[in-house]
Amino acid sequence: MAAKWERAPAPPPMAGALFMNAVLRPHRSLSLAAFKLMLVVVIAVNVAVAAVFIAQGAFPVAGFLGLDVLALWLAFRWNYRDARREEHVRVSAGQVHVASIDADGRSQHWVLNPLWARVATDGRGVLIRAGADQMRVGHFLAPEECQSFAAALNAALYRARRGG
Numbered sequence: 001m002a003a004k005w006e007r008a009p010a011p012p013p014m015a016g017a018l019f020m021n022a023v024l025r026p027h028r029s030l031s032l033a034a035f036k037l038m039l040v041v042v043i044a045v046n047v048a049v050a051a052v053f054i055a056q057g058a059f060p061v062a063g064f065l066g067l068d069v070l071a072l073w074l075a076f077r078w079n080y081r082d083a084r085r086e087e088h089v090r091v092s093a094g095q096v097h098v099a100s101i102d103a104d105g106r107s108q109h110w111v112l113n114p115l116w117a118r119v120a121t122d123g124r125g126v127l128i129r130a131g132a133d134q135m136r137v138g139h140f141l142a143p144e145e146c147q148s149f150a151a152a153l154n155a156a157l158y159r160a161r162r163g164g
Helices: 032-055 059-082 143-162
Strands: 006-008 018-024 086-092 096-101 107-112 118-121 126-130 133-137
Touching (some): 018 143, 032 059
Antiparallel strands (some): 018 086, 086 096, 096 107, 118 126, 126 133
16 A cells, blocks of 8 residues: 555455444434424424414514424534544554445545554644645544544554554
8 A cells, every 4th residue: 555545436345453443424413313302392482472463463473483493493403413433543553444425324444554653633623644645534523522532543553663
């Protein structure tokens, strides 16, 4: 393998021991149950407010109160869809494999020889550099998580270069 990232059509077989097998996913602050509870509370408050406006003869306000519930539902739907993204980082003695899986389940795979891999952080994820090429992983991680992941990846690459 050259000192650059190479695209792979499918997940390559990993020979030997795995020094890292990490799955990175975006963090979501609300569970599905908490979202449903929040939506029920918002709907209940909107129904109470709409009843007051309807009693005063302001019928169109009720429709607009329904629009904010729709907007909230759509925003969280997109948010939970986006949460299905994943990045897989595997390190063995022979290669570094990075797979990026989008929200629709489509995956892209890249491989690199661990001898060429260098790790850096830039505040927007972890960079895996090889010569002039670089790949950013974990762009959705918090800064502390980036530092922790970069340290673990560095340790895995060190072990991969040493053969165990």
